[in-house]
Amino acid sequence: MGRMGMNFKSVATLATTVLLSFSGVAIAQEPVWHNGLSTIGELKYKEGFARFDYVNPDAPKGGELKLSTIGTYDTFNPILSKGEAASGVSSLVFDTLLKSAEDEVTASYGLLAEGVSYPDDFSSATFRLRAEAKWADGKPVTPEDVIFSFDMSKEHNPLLSNYYRHVVSAEKTGERDITFRFDEKNNRELPNILGQFPIVPKHWWEGQDAKGNKRDISRTTLEPVMGSGPYKIASFQAGGSIRFELRDDYWGKDLNVNVGQNNFGAITYTFFGDRTIEFEAFRAGNVDFYQDNSASHWATFYDFPAAKDGRVIRAEIQNPLRATGIMQAFVPNLRREKFKDQKVREALNYAFDFEDLNRTLAYNAYQRVDSYFWNTELASSGLPEGREKEILEALKDKVPADVFTTPYTNPVNGDPQKVRGNLRTALTLFKEAGYELKGSQLVNVKTGEPFGFEILLSNPSFERTVSPFVNSVKKIGIDARMRTVDDSQYTNRIRSFDYDMIYGIWAQSLVPGNEQSDYWGSASVNQQGSRNYAGIADPAIDELIRKIIFAPNREELVATTRALDRVLLAHHYVVPLFYAKAQRIAYWNHLTHPADLPYYGLGFPNVWWSKPAGTP
Secondary structure, eight states, rough: OOSSSOOOOOOOHHHHHHHHHHHOOOOOOOOOOOEEESSSSSSSOOOOOOOOSOOOTTOOOOEEEEHHHHHHHHBOSOOOOOOOTHHHHHHHHOOOSEOOTTTTSSSEESSSSEEEETTTTTTTTEEOOOOBBBOSSSOOOOOHHHHHHHHHHHHHHHHHHTTTEEEEEEEEOSEEEEEEESSSSOTTTTHHHHTSSSSHHOOOOOOOOTSSOOOOOOOOOOOOOSSSEEEEEEEETTEEEOOOOOOOOOOOTTTTTTTTTOOSEEEEEEESOOHHHHHHHHTTTOOSOOOOOOOOHHHHOOOSHHHHTTTTEEEEEEEGGGTTEEEEEEETTTTTGGGSHHHHHHHHHHHHHHHHHHHSSSOOOOEEEEEETTTTTOOOOOOOOOOHHHHHHHTTTTTTTTTHOOOOOOOOOOOOHHHHHHHHHHHHHOOOOOEEETTEEEETTOOOBOOOEEEEESOOGGGGHHHHHHHHTTTTTTTEEEEOOOHHHHHHHTTOOOOOOOEEEEEEEEOOHHHHHHHOOOOTSSSOSSSSTTTTHHHHHHHHHHHHTOSSSSHHHHHHHHHHHHHHHHOOSSEEEEEEEEEEEEEETTEEOSSOTTTTTTTTTTTTOOTTTTTT
């Protein structure tokens, strides 16, 4: 952790120190205040910095940004896990205690909080609010607001409850100070992640709406919520669109962490039920920015006039993925008896023909994922060595023997001979798991029950990718089906783990920590709303997660994360899919951005702006 920053420590005189020492009176350590937090090394930006390096401080304000998203919404409540939250509300309407820098891996600087302090053993963290921080109604942001926001987030959002489960209390400890206390020491990440949840106004949520009805933060709402952030909800069509407008009276517009940001006068989200219709809206100029996640679509659908004459700009940008490890996969639900046998899960990987899919559908644009931390230094490879091997040897009786003898590799398909060989291997694994082919059906030897599963999808656009896998497993007698449901149903089924298999993705930072418990920890396996989609509950994995959270230095963190990666892979919890090493974006040329985007991000829409009329 960096220790630069606002130091409000008072200096006692030498005479007083000596006197108190001899009198046996304990001297309380005065807090050391920091202007930000970094989980890796020192902060880049020192106290009093003018702005982030990647912004344009002279970016003009104004214009409208028209964005799109797939799905719908039925609530503006920023902390509730119920319902479908409207895009943009949390990030545009509400400020957080800290704001992340996109040119550092895991560094955050004071937004609502002007400083943060913590003891050497990280047993607590204290945030001091800025005196000038105000809600949109002009009332100050108070410690009571922060405590209310935290308590309500833990009570009404299972994901946040799990994420902050080691934070046992939040209390007011000064006129503008809030102290969070932890039930464990030396968890260096806890102070940083406490800067991330949205702070909501206690007085507003405990008040009445325009009709005199008492508000209830435990329920969804389409009443435009009030926040302390740069934008307000100006208008909306329930479930269809929402328009945010920049607040002229935003209290934090001149803060160093906001200079050159929040440049659009208005931001509008339109919600679409179909990606094809969404793209047509982009082509027509009704949407300004489009992130294209389909390699084939990227290669073949940009022959319209605006894309040819330069009015629509296309770019492939690596920045956002430089600090992101990706696992995209078919995720079988181990809560279902049929997927509990590791051999079954491994067999399914042999039935996935990535090479043919990549060639026929994706113009060979993708690479196969072979790590839960793919494309980062945290990914395991080869056989374990050095410290990583020592960590695994200490768990030798709890981890698969393969982690010491066999490097993880995905099966290679791509031609008829390899496909036949891999399908035979899949059948052999199923046989070892107690299944056999009877006619054209794979059945359980003991029960006679056919083996089959449903892949739950949230959008029809995934069907094109999933269909080849469904057809492949049918060749070995598996009754696989796809089912695409609406957003609301999908969200509810994911939260309650009501599925056989999903098309899932986890994004990892270069500093994994407490979120690993939510991804694969035993405590999250039955916690509704967790991201333990696979249903993993394994003592060795739990132990490795704890070692990651409490890693004392970078070298230990890397070694332990690679060990965790290796154990996850050896259990064949998922069928790894593929990913690209750059984000594909297209946008209309009235949008622009600084010449150098932040090293670890797109900076969108924060540091982009709209060109004034008449500007080339």
